[in-house]
Amino acid sequence: MKRRSFVKKTVLSSFAAIIGTELIFGANMMEGYTPLALQEPNPFKLFSKNKEMLVLNDKPWNIEAQAHLLDDKVTPNSSMFIRNNGKIPEEINPETWTLTIDGEAVKNKKTYTLADLKSTFKQHTYQLTLECGGNGRSEFDPPAKGNQWTIGAVHCASWTGIRLRDILEDAGIKSNAVYIGYHAVDAHLSGDPSKEPISRGCPMSKALQDETILAFQMNGEAIPLAHGYPLRLIAGGWPASVSGKWLNRISIRDKVHDGTKMMGTAYRVPKNPVAPGEKVKDEDMGIIESMPVKSLITYPKTGATLKENQPLEIRGHAWAGELEVEKMEYSIDFGATWTTCLVEKPANRLAWQHFSASINFPKKGYYEIWAKAIDSNNIAQPMLLPGWNPKGYLNNACHRIAIKVV
Numbered sequence: 395m396k397r398r399s400f401v402k403k404t405v406l407s408s409f410a411a412i413i414g415t416e417l418i419f420g421a422n423m424m425e426g427y428t429p430l431a432l433q434e435p436n437p438f439k440l441f442s443k444n445k446e447m448l449v450l451n452d453k454p455w456n457i458e459a460q461a462h463l464l465d466d467k468v469t470p471n472s473s474m475f476i477r478n479n480g481k482i483p484e485e486i487n488p489e490t491w492t493l494t495i496d497g498e499a500v501k502n503k504k505t506y507t508l509a510d511l512k513s514t515f516k517q518h519t520y521q522l523t524l525e526c527g528g529n530g531r532s533e534f535d536p537p538a539k540g541n542q543w544t545i546g547a548v549h550c551a552s553w554t555g556i557r558l559r560d561i562l563e564d565a566g567i568k569s570n571a572v573y574i575g576y577h578a579v580d581a582h583l584s585g586d587p588s589k590e591p592i593s594r595g596c597p598m599s600k601a602l603q604d605e606t607i608l609a610f611q612m613n614g615e616a617i618p619l620a621h622g623y624p625l626r627l628i629a630g631g632w633p634a635s636v637s638g639k640w641l642n643r644i645s646i647r648d649k650v651h652d653g654t655k656m657m658g659t660a661y662r663v664p665k666n667p668v669a670p671g672e673k674v675k676d677e678d679m680g681i682i683e684s685m686p687v688k689s690l691i692t693y694p695k696t697g698a699t700l701k702e703n704q705p706l707e708i709r710g711h712a713w714a715g716e717l718e719v720e721k722m723e724y725s726i727d728f729g730a731t732w733t734t735c736l737v738e739k740p741a742n743r744l745a746w747q748h749f750s751a752s753i754n755f756p757k758k759g760y761y762e763i764w765a766k767a768i769d770s771n772n773i774a775q776p777m778l779l780p781g782w783n784p785k786g787y788l789n790n791a792c793h794r795i796a797i798k799v800v
């Protein structure tokens with residue numbers, strides 16, 4: 395029997411990116427056949443994630459970390475949460491990938507290949523904290539719809555790319571520019587090609603910052619597919635929804651970008667405090683910009699047991715959106731008294747900061763360690779929940795772990 399090579403070239407090229415190795419005998423695959431490794435759920439350990447990662451949803455894929463998995467100073471791929479609004483694209487060819495800069499406020503609409511971007515503009519590497527606006531949603535009452543993130547929708551990886559400012563200036567920014575909006579190739583869950591799963595952006599002031607980059611590498615390697623291969627916007631310190639994955643177009647807008655998930659209650663919170671469960675009018679909601687101050691104890695893991703008369707070394711990370719973390723404190727008495735931790739300076743602006751402390755417990759028994767970060771505007775994390783909002787965003791309550799001294 396004569397076999398014919400029916401498999402699409404694009405399937406073959408995306409295969410290596412997704413699975414990380416070559417597809418042997420690919421030429422023998424039948425027409426229309428999708429290799430198991432490209433079907434979902436992916437049998438190769440779910441995007442190379444740690445097996446302790448928690449799958450919140452597989453249509454679309456939403457996976458979160460646990461605090462102890464985030465112990466590394468720079469988050470490895472294996473512990474990075476994945477948040478998708480649509481389908482992860484499967485057929486990506488970096489050779490033919492392009493990025494277009496357009497919009498009402500661009501001087502010259504321009505299209506660049508990936509090779510253009512890499513060779514024309516200076517490359518920069520930054521560690522950048524990305525936290526999903528909905529991280530911590532699971533604690534709000536009345537509950538908010540959406541993925542019930544607990545504490546694991548945050549990461550701080552090292553990203554390499556070019557400054558968004560350099561490419562926007564290359565195309566030319568008109569004086570009426572207000573906002574940028576991104577567009578990407580991921581498909582809407584409905585399959586309707588006229589719909590985008592998400593298309594967000596940021597004001598020009600954020601777009602033009604040094605650390606706002608178009609990245610093509612993460613932690614020194616090509617960006618993993620689930621995190622936006624081959625090109626991704628990174629806007630550290632803002633809700634991670636601004637950091638568009640699989641980018642192929644950026645529009646320089648003469649008004650606030652009005653793409654999918656920019657309007658209504660999406661990534662917006664009440665401008666003034668509201669009672670839990672209260673209906674809020676659209677005009678009383680404001681777009682989330684810089685994320686609030688927050689921290690995580692990444693060592694030890696909650697539930698740790700230790701011997702009496704033995705100090706416990708705790709450590710973790712703290713971040714504060716566009717600001718720096720000025721001070722970090724812990725409490726072992728439910729917030730009655732607080733002790734200062736050691737806090738390191740960030741590796742660069744918008745990178746999370748590492749803290750540590752050595753704790754002595756007075757006697758055997760059950761304790762909770764609460765961690766509280768304070769930002770450079772002297773704003774502290776709330777001990778328990780911050781203000782309720784309709785979509786359950788911005789829960790920056792103190793992280794707490796349980797300890798037994800025996």
Ligand SMILES: Nc1nc2c(c(=O)[nH]1)N[C@H]1C(S)=C(S)[C@@H](COP(=O)(O)O)O[C@H]1N2
Pocket residue numbers: 474475476477478479480525526527578579580591592620621622633634635636637638639640
């Ligand atoms: N194209 C595209 N970009 C996207 C999204 C998406 O669904 N599609 N999700 C956004 C949201 S809501 C978050 S929190 C981050 C998650 O990034 P990660 O999956 O790399 O952790 O990507 C953002 N960028």
Ligand SMILES: [Mo]
Pocket residue numbers: 477525526527528634635
């Ligand atoms: Mo998000």
